[in-house]
Amino acid sequence: MAYENLENVKVEVAEGILTLTIDRPKVLNAVNAQTVEEIGAVFSEALKDPGVKAVIVTGGGEKAFVAGADINELAKKTPITGKETSERGQQILSSIERFPKPVIAAINGFALGGGCELAMACHIRIASDKAQIGLPEVTLGIIPGYGGTQRMARLVGKAKAFEMVCTGDRISATEAEKIGLVNHVVPSESLTMECRKLASTIASRGPVAVRAAIEAINSGTDMAFDEGQFLEATLFGLLCATDDMKEGMSAFLEKRKAEFKGQ
Numbered sequence: 001m002a003y004e005n006l007e008n009v010k011v012e013v014a015e016g017i018l019t020l021t022i023d024r025p026k027v028l029n030a031v032n033a034q035t036v037e038e039i040g041a042v043f044s045e046a047l048k049d050p051g052v053k054a055v056i057v058t059g060g061g062e063k064a065f066v067a068g069a070d071i072n073e074l075a076k077k078t079p080i081t082g083k084e085t086s087e088r089g090q091q092i093l094s095s096i097e098r099f100p101k102p103v104i105a106a107i108n109g110f111a112l113g114g115g116c117e118l119a120m121a122c123h124i125r126i127a128s129d130k131a132q133i134g135l136p137e138v139t140l141g142i143i144p145g146y147g148g149t150q151r152m153a154r155l156v157g158k159a160k161a162f163e164m165v166c167t168g169d170r171i172s173a174t175e176a177e178k179i180g181l182v183n184h185v186v187p188s189e190s191l192t193m194e195c196r197k198l199a200s201t202i203a204s205r206g207p208v209a210v211r212a213a214i215e216a217i218n219s220g221t222d223m224a225f226d227e228g229q230f231l232e233a234t235l236f237g238l239l240c241a242t243d244d245m246k247e248g249m250s251a252f253l254e255k256r257k258a259e260f261k262g263q
């Protein structure tokens with residue numbers, strides 16, 4: 001599977017885990033339009049790539065995950081191009097959120113603006129103890145435009161979302177863990193290892209089940225409770241027809257490790 005013509009991101013696939021590194025060190029990995037497209041292209045390719053069982057998204061260098069959208073580009077936006085930029089970013093980040101294989105953000109430093117939004121679109125966020133997270137858009141006279149106002153409120157509740165979005169202040173990794181914005185905080189030197197461990201664990205589970213779980217959680221949280229439960233029951237029923245289900249149950253009863261085929 002080819003991950004070609006990429007200037008601003010790096011891709012490495014090892015042991016079923018694709019690591020996508022946003023790599024624009026001169027601007028602390030700020031994402032311009034091309035970078036957003038490259039991120040989208042990598043996910044489109046990874047969707048079709050049977051060799052990819054999980055994805056880790058991180059930032060190049062020691063200092064930043066992603067320090068936001070590239071302000072050099074943002075400064076030139078008009079109402080028309082601004083809306084287009086926002087919609088395109090939303091589209092690509094939604095494709096990450098709906099990605100049928102687990103996506104983990106390894107937040108290795110500043111995750112600001114679009115960087116925080118990118119991390120929030122991932123299924124799980126692990127932060128280094130050096131990370132700082134925030135949505136500073138109001139300090140620039142704009143608001144988050146890649147789904148940030150929506151995902152922040154859904155992840156941490158409206159009260160904290162109002163505070164984060166309206167002050168634009170950054171919070172520490174520890175504070176982010178406290179409010180449920182990140183799953184775990186780990187020492188910076190073990191961030192990569194912890195993310196790989198988590199990705200491998202999920203990748204070893206029944207892939208069709210993991211895919212259904214992602215769909216149930218994503219779609220269900222935007223539905224009425226009973227509709228969400230209906231979706232859950234329907235997916236549950238469908239999973240009962242899979243080879244993975246037969247294998248998982250047989251392996252348990254035979255006291256051996258399941259060998260899932262994703263079928």
Ligand code: COA
Binds near residue numbers: 028030110114136
């Ligand atoms: N867009 C464009 N360039 C950016 C950037 C962004 N979002 N974030 C950082 N950079 C650039 C800086 O302009 C600087 O470039 P220079 O070396 O040519 O001056 C370089 O990256 C290093 O950043 P610097 O500000 O010197 O580092 P710092 O450690 O003092 O501060 C930050 C780090 C992240 C706190 C600070 O860069 C910052 O506030 N960035 C903007 C964050 C933001 O508002 N993001 C939301 C955008 S919608």
